[in-house]
Amino acid sequence: MFLQKNLVSKFPQETRLLTMMAEETKSKKQKDEEHIINGLPGELIERIFFKLPVSTLLRCTGVCKEWHKIIRDPQFVTSHLQDAPQCAFLFFPQESISGKLYPADAILIDETWSQSTCAVPVVGPGDSLCGSCNGLLCLYTKSSTLKIANLATGECLHLDKPVKNLRGDYFFLYNFGFHPVTKEYKIIHFLGDSVEGRPLHNNSRFRVVQVYTLGDDKWRDIKTPEALSLNCLKNSGAVNIGGTMYWLTEDMVASWQHAVITFDLGEESFARIQLPATVLEDSAGDGPRRYWVREIDGKICIATAQTCSFQPRRLVGKLQIWTLENKTEQRWSQKYNIQYSPDYIPGPNLVHRDKTILQRRDRNLYSYELLGDNSNTKLCKMTKLLDFRPHKPDNMQSYICVKSLIRLDVYKKAGIVRRPKQRGVWELKKWEAWEHKLSENERIWTDTHRDEHVGAAHAQCYRTMINDVLPRILDDTIQLEIGMKINQIFPNIPDQQPRPLRRLNCVAQKQDRENLFVRMENWNNITKATREARHSIFSMMVNAVLNQIGASSSDAGISSQNRSEGDDVKI
Structure with a gap:
């Protein structure tokens, strides 16, 4: 540094010239690299971009205008979406367990079955999930708005909820879908007939479906052909497949006492599909049978099993899954007949990469391979995915999602587009205790790292001191x-x-706390062992020094005695 300053002071013009030449060479090199990249055919660049994940593409948009133009092109976004890898999106709603409030949360499982560790920023602590398609989430908030969020980019579009019956609203009365022909995203609201503010009951009905198309400025009311069961919709769920919404309603005349209602998102028209005429054999000692609408391999499926007589949410006996093979002919086929029913059925998607995802009473999530034919299917090769305690097992939702580049700012006239912070603080008062717990956890990690650093420095000093004395x-x-x-x-x-x-x-978070406890215990063991080692070394060194002093005194006494004896001999 001194030499450099000396050269600059002695040869200012020469130094300035060398600096300009270096900058010119550097900028020329950068220009050459950009020229080489931009000189590639556009089709080749697009083919390379198709192989990149969304997170990388978002960074590439800031490299140059040409790349930004390619990546933000609507046709490229659509093509990239078609080949995007699928992941399982597991959502846990806000819950109160043993008097303690737990926030909403989400976990992603990719195509290699690796789990995400970070929370999804677009999911707020009180949000509920209404639906998902093409990498967009529809979230029900505690405020007067719904939130459409891009899972990958973090963009959020806040839309006003329908004004009618707002006090008696619930998240499961909303759903979200996309029509592949019209290219429109629509939110569906099942408007109940129940009195405002009162909970739903078994006879709750709805006669109107409210529809909101992203980009519009208002909700539209569409009457149903008949009064449909809200309670049945709540218990069985709804799925969107190929631009059509499917859900169950009661049909006491049918063999299964249920029928499928469809709503075409393009034509905005209703239709009814009868369930299989096969008679289901029920066990006399078990409870009533439950039904769920699910999606497997892009087809609508009906899952059904009996419930436990003393635990209505727990399943017993066989789990049957039927697939709609032909919508026009209303032809069904039995896909699976699983011998031993799982305790809970996640949904609306329960199959990820040829494995089914099921829940057990131990609050663990497992993946299984299904072996056998459609009349006798077994759950094989069980793999534990995660322990989601303390969340309740029957509240988890599972979706098959992708990460996409779909932009929400094109709909900003209809709502407010925001981008959430990566680690924002939840400001509501009810989450103060939760935030305090997280802050306390971070403080303990900081204190532990500090103590380890200080302790290691002291140990090094102690080692140096001992090594100096040891010779x-x-x-x-x-x-x-x-x-x-x-x-x-x-x-x-x-x-x-x-x-x-x-x-x-x-x-x-749970794993992080366990790691913290292990590290603290390890630190305590280290300090204890260090303290014992230091005392032992100090004792050994003191004894060694005393022995050396004693040996020296003894040698000095012997020498003195020998000298005295020699003097006596001389005398």
């Missing part, structure tokens, strides 16, 4: 023993990993 000890055996004990002072401590900048999801 003064003449006993080789004691020297060797002390040298071995020095290595017991603060053995290797794991490197301090940087703390994540984003909030962790519920599973990762």
Whole structure:
């Protein structure tokens, strides 16, 4: 640095010229690289971009105008979406468990079955999930708005809820879909006949479906052909497949006492599909049969099983899954007849990459391979995916999602587009205790890392001091023993990993706390072993020094005695 300053002071013009030449060379090199990349055929660049994940493409948009233009092109966005890898999106709503409030959370499982660790920023603590398609989530908030969010880009579009019957609203009365022909995204609201503010009951009905098309400025009312069951919709769920919404309603004349209602998102028309005429054999000792609308391999499926007589939410007996093979002919086929029913059926998607995802009473999520034919199917090769305690097993929702580049700012005239913070603080008062817990956890991690760093520095100083004194000890055996004990002072401590900048999801938080407890216990064991090693070394060194002093005194006494005896001999 001194030499550089000296050269600059002595040769200012020459130094300035060299600097300009270096900058010119650098900028020329950058220009050459950009020229080479931009010189590639546009089709080749697009083919490369098709293979990149959304997160990488978002960074590429800032490289140059040409790349930004390619990646933001609507045709490229659509083509990239078609080949995007699928992931399982597991959603846990806000719950109160044993008097403690837990926020909404979400976990993604990719195509390699790896789980995400960070919370999804677009999911607020009180949000509920209404639907998902093409990488967009429809979230029901506690305020007067619905939230459409892009899972990958973080863009959020806030839309006003329909004014009618707002006080008696619930998240399961909304759904979200996309029509592949009209290219329109629509939110469906099942408007109940129940009195405002009162909970739903078994006889609750709806006669109107409210529809909102993204980009419009208002909701539209569409009358149903008949009064349909809200309670049945709540219990069985609804799915959107190929631009058509499917859900169940009561049909006491039919063999299964249910029928499928369809709503075409393009034509906005209703239709009815009868369920199979096959008579289901029920066990007399078990409870009533339940039905669910699910999606498997892009087809609508009906899952059905009996419930436990004393635990209505628990399933017993066989789980049958039927697939609609032909919509026009209303022809069904039995896809699976699983011998032993799982305890709970997640939905609306329960199959990810040829494996079914099922829940058990132990609040663990498992994946299974299904072996056998449609009349005798077995759950095989069980793999535990995650432990989602303390969340309740029957509240989890599972969707098959993709990450997309779909932009929401094109609909900004209809709502407000925001981008959530990566690690924002939940400002509502009811989440103060939760935020305090997270802050306390971060504080303990910081204190532990600080103590480890300070302790390691003290240990190094102590080692240096001992090594300086060690040569003064003449006993080789004691020297060797002390040298071995020095290595017991603060053995290797794991490197301090940087703390994540984003909030962790519920599973990762639990693992993080377990890691913290293990690290604290390890630290306590290290300090205890260090303290014992230091006391032992100090005791050995003191004894060695005293022995050396005693030996020196003894040698001095013998020498003095020998000199005295020699003097006597001379006399």
